[in-house]
Amino acid sequence: MYVCLCTGVNSETVTQVVAAGARTSQEVADACGAGSVCGRCRSTVRRIIAAELAAAGEAAPAALVAEEAAGWPPEEAAGWPPEGAPSRPRRSVPWRTRLVEVRTYAVRPADAERFHERVVLAGLPLLGEQGVDVVHFGPSETPRDQAVDFVLIRSFPSRRALERLEVELEGSARWRAALGADAADAVVEERQVALLLPVDAVDGLRSRLRGADFTPEAGTV
Ligand code: FES
Structure with missing residues (x-):
């Protein structure tokens, strides 16, 4: 069952995240993305957390109770719901986004x-151990005289x-x-940009670049 329509996260994933230690909807959002976009699923996430803890004989932690009492995210807060939010949550591409970070190393x-x-x-x-979604790593297609540029693309919830x-x-x-001082010393310039992209676009980028150099399987974060 989908819990978060913005990110496409289902109840099984939320349950796994709770089993791994998440105890508030914010911690669930940090771990798997559910609730990190429009926030409308946060109360459902909190119900899942409470049910999982109850099943394990654990009391709801104070932080979870406080979140529920505050009704986070507050529907009346300034800027809520975000401009352009659909009146009913739908699993539409613009709302299922990932933060895509592009790093270049000269x-x-x-x-x-x-x-x-x-x-x-x-x-x-x-990065794989941490469940990071590495979309691509490899040398740039743009040649330079004094350096070789490498590109690392990762996506985050x-x-x-x-x-x-x-x-x-x-x-x-x-x-x-792990990287060694020599690898760090070899970098003469590092740049970082990040942008929000629909999940489908991230997957398209991954497919298009697959095989270009190193493109491991997607992680879970
Ligand atoms: S429905 Fe989960 S963040 Fe929007």
Whole structure:
């Protein structure tokens, strides 16, 4: 059963996220995206959390009770519902979105092969462990004289999920150790842009780029 019409997340996924430790609708939104767009499914998400906890003999945590009491997200809040929101939630493309982050790394030509190898052998597996949806990784099609550009495309259910990854993984000693100082030193310039895209567009991008270089299976985050 679909719980979140904006992101297409079903009740099974929400249940799994609760089993993994989510205890509020915000934590569910962070983990799988359900409730991260228009928010109309948040009360349903909270009911699922409460039912799962009750089945496990756990009391509803204070944070969940507080969320419910506050009625988050408040329907009367300024800017709610978002401009253009359908009067009834529908599973329509504009509302099923992912935050797509595109990073480019300019690498010295002499270091390009080693950088590529470290990312493929160490960086991408770590992202896979975290369930990150890596849409594409590979060299740019645009040649440059003094550098080789690499492109990494990842999609996230929300900006918060991206920010959490940056803090918890990419800021960690484990990440730096896996990539190695030489890979980090090889990067002379790094850029990052992010945009919201319909889920179908992300899947189309993944299909189009599949086979171009390294395109692992989609993760779950
Ligand atoms: S229905 Fe879940 S965020 Fe819109």
